[in-house]
Amino acid sequence: MNLTVKKCLIAAVAALTIGSAHADEGMWLLQLMKQQNSIDMMKKQGLKLEADDLYNPNGVSLKDAVGIFGGGCTGEIISPEGLILTNHHCGYASIQQHSSVEHDYLTDGFWAMNRSEELPTPGLKFRFVHRIEDATDLVNQKIKAGEVDEVHAMTRPFLRKLAKEQLEKSDLKGKPGIEEEILPYYAGNKYYLVYYKVYSDVRMVAAPPSSVGKFGGETDNWMWPRHTGDFSMFRIYADKNGEPAEYSADNVPLKTPKYLPISIKGLQENDYAMIMGFPGSTSRYLTESEVKERMAAQNQPMIDMRGVRLEVLRNAMAASDKTRIQYANKFAGSSNYWKNSIGMNKAIVDNNVLGAKAEQEKNFNEFAKGKPEYEGVVEKIDAIVEKRLPLNRQFGYLREALSGAIEFGSPYIIMDNMKQALEEKNDSLLQVSKEQLEKIFKDVHNKDYDHEVDRAVAKAILPALAKALQPDELPDFYQTIQTKFKGDYNAYVDDIYDNSILSNRENLDKFMKKPTVKAIEKDPATAYSRSKLEKLVETSKAYQEASADLALLHKAYIRGLGEMKQPVPSYPDANFTIRLTYGNVKPYSPRDAVYYKYYTTTDGILEKENPEDSEFVVPAKLKELILNKDFGRYAMADGTMPVCFLTTNDITGGNSGSPVINGEGQLIGTAFDGNWESLSGDINFDDNKQRCINLDIRYVLFILDKLGNCKHLIDEMTIVE
Incomplete structure (x- = not known):
């Protein structure tokens, strides 16, 4: 090898290594930090700790x-x-x-x-x-x-x-x-x-x-x-x-062997920040065809079906404090990824994710030439995706509408057992089935369920699902709606919610007193549930059959992508196991002429205040504290009170609540969101636009102290000033 070529190769490897040190992408495995030299990359960005301080299999960390x-x-x-x-x-x-x-x-x-x-x-x-x-x-x-x-x-x-x-x-x-x-x-x-x-x-x-x-x-x-x-x-x-x-x-x-000291020293742009937590799921290694499938078969059904349900819940919750409390958590959970799906589909287009995936596949195919284990892998993945896409889309709509939106139904397997017990005069099986049915009733009609709200959801969801799918993609109960109820969705739903055995306590008690085969066979909720589950199982099975061999193709594809990157290390997709991600405090510019600072203050709370909008109400005591600048020791040097800040950390769902830690191992905030412009980040990380939104620990302590009067909690923490 001549010296010039050797120098070029060394420079190329060095560039890859240095590049990885400045990239914030990656949900790194703690157990591989030393092997992958990620600790060195973190130190270049400001980490003051050693690898064993972060993760020590033989000690406290x-x-x-x-x-x-x-x-x-x-x-x-x-x-x-x-x-x-x-x-x-x-x-x-x-x-x-x-x-x-x-x-x-x-x-x-x-x-x-x-x-x-x-x-x-x-x-x-x-x-x-x-x-x-x-x-x-x-x-x-x-x-x-x-x-x-x-x-x-x-x-x-x-x-x-x-x-x-x-x-x-x-x-x-x-x-x-x-x-x-x-x-x-x-x-x-x-x-x-x-x-x-x-x-x-x-x-x-x-x-x-x-x-x-x-x-x-x-x-x-x-x-x-x-x-x-x-x-x-x-x-x-x-x-x-x-x-x-x-x-x-x-x-x-619990006397904990390790806890995080809390820094209120403040933040500056480019400060080191790392997040340790449990990111739930990413799909960074999808092909272009799989990204398109994600948009059409997963995100769009979520957008369409959850949008219908959320509108019903929104109106019901606004009309009743009892309903608002009952459905608060259900609404929040459903709304979160409804909006995420909208943002992801938009960001995939805006950030040219499909183009990035196409480029990755082009490079992989070049790398795969002459390597039998990798040649043709992408084409085989694409063929499977093309075959299963209609099934995936169908299942996405069925799952969101019938398993996600509508809660009421009947346990038809228990009903079948009860029918068998009655026909065979099996008192033992009958008694067990009765006990199971009683438990199911209590589980369904729990404190967070309202039968009338769920009825309204069903009346909105069933016709919406019929518009989204072809007639042969729908469960058989849609034929019942057309024949027995002449296409009247409201009448069909009312029949289920009024006349089913599990509709109310009166119906259940009447049935339990004198159970009959005829009553079970006539029960509309049992027929609905059976039809729904049969279609879901049928579609899922067909989807799984169409997906045969995909797991092994992905195994080869991801292994090959890793080999392509060497010696730069690769990280695995998130799977709700502990990970570490590192980055810096940093602002960003999402589009032309728009620039976002890396932090917000309580001034913005008063700017957003709207007493007529429940989302932007400011508690009177908090407003008074802000106006009086009564922030105690938690304010910034200029006397203003920070609220949130941005970092370049790589996070996703599951990281919510994760500690944001400075280079000295001190808590500076807690992660809670990602930014709108980068919601395609679960599929393709964008160094320029990806930001993690964090709550400043100083605002936490301020609220705890001044609004909650919980100084006793602050006193048990270790505060670094």
């Missing part, structure tokens, strides 16, 4: 101050007494769970003045990552031995069974609160076994009123500038030995 909050968010520990900080929208279901017309914590907020006032929250859990083990060789051995094929090795049933077997062999067997999970990474090219330590006594400690925690509502969701005080606080309780335990009055606050 930042990892031990972060966990899964509930079922889909991240939370961090901010005191030695197990105090959790997460987002308001992450705690929203729990706040709603405790709310009633008499105690409307959603509207008024909640502040526990002492430990005895902290509210037990049944069903809420907090999961710490206890240990991570590489399970790749284990899975590959099972494949090699013929115990499982490559495709089924990636499936949850197989991996759950394998994880359970490993727990039984480990030193963690029988220890309280331990849960296990094996998941595929890099599309099945790697596998990791994660052990979690799960605490199930988690109590609500503090939540600002929704006029703070949800300020801006739907209008500001996914938008910048932002002025939302999106936080809530909870506390982990354990038994006297610090071990996980179900709720007991004898439980005590």
Whole structure:
């Protein structure tokens, strides 16, 4: 090799390495930081800590101050007494769970003045990552031995069974609160076994009123500038030995081995920022055809069907405080990704994601020449997508409308068992079925369900679904609507909601007193549910058959893309496992002549205030504090009060509530959103436009102190000034 060529190659490798050091893309695996040299890249951007400070498999590290909050968010520990900080929208279901017309914590907020006032929250859990083990060789051995094929090795049933077997062999067997999970990474090219330590006594400690925690509502969701005080606080309780335990009055606050100190020193543009959390799902390695499929078969059905339901709920909630509280969490959850889907489809076009994917495929095809394991992979993926797209779209609409929007139905399998028991005079089966039916009734008619609201949703959704799909794509009950009810959707829905066995307590009691085969066969909800489920199962099965071989093609495609990038490391798609992303505090310019600063202040709250709009109401006490500039030690040097700030961190759903940490390992904020212009980021990261919207920890402390009068909570934190 001549010296000139050698120098060029060295320069090319150096450019790749340096480029990766300045790119903020990547949801990196903690267990691979040293192997992938990501710690060096982070230090170049301002990290002052060592790799073992972030993740130490043999000791305490930042990892031990972060966990899964509930079922889909991240939370961090901010005191030695197990105090959790997460987002308001992450705690929203729990706040709603405790709310009633008499105690409307959603509207008024909640502040526990002492430990005895902290509210037990049944069903809420907090999961710490206890240990991570590489399970790749284990899975590959099972494949090699013929115990499982490559495709089924990636499936949850197989991996759950394998994880359970490993727990039984480990030193963690029988220890309280331990849960296990094996998941595929890099599309099945790697596998990791994660052990979690799960605490199930988690109590609500503090939540600002929704006029703070949800300020801006739907209008500001996914938008910048932002002025939302999106936080809530909870506390982990354990038994006297610090071990996980179900709720007991004898439980005590968990003495945590690691918690995050809090910095109120302030932020400057380009400051280092890292986020540790549990991003839920990304699809960064899709082909161009798969992105088009995502737009048409997943996003558009969500936009169309959720839009119909949300309009019904919006009107019902505006008319009744009881309904508003009942449906607050359902509405928020549905609305969030309804708007996300709108923004994603727009951003895919605006940011030329399809062009970027086409370029990636072109480069891959060049790389694949002469490599049998990679040649033709993209074309084979495209062929499968073309075949399954109509089925995927059909299933998307059916799922959103019939499984997502309408709640009422009948457990037809239980009804079939009851019918069999009556025909065979099987008293034992009849009694079991009765007990099951009683439980189903209570589950359906729970405190957060309104039969009339759901009836109104059904009347709006069923005709909307009929317009979206072809007649042969619809369940058979649509034929009943046309024949028996002469196309009258309202009459069909009323028949189900008035006359079904599970429609109300009177109908159920009458049936239970004298159950008959005839009553079961005539039950309209049972016929509706059977028809709905049969069509969903039929469509899902056809979709799965059409998708055969896609998993192995993705495995090859992602492996090849990784080889193309070497020596620059690659990260796997998010799968709700712990990740670290790093970046900087930074403004952005979304379009010509528009420039956004990297932070907002309370001045913007008063600028947005509109007493006539529930999304922009400002509490009187907060307004007074802002006008008087009564910000205490939490203000910036110029006396203004920060609210939110921007970083270039790579995040997605699941990162909500994640700690934003400076280069010294101190908490500076909590992540809660992404910006509108980059909602295609789950598919294709854009360095120029991608921003993470974070709540400044100084605003959290200000609200906690001045609005909530919770100085006792601040006193248990470690504050760095």
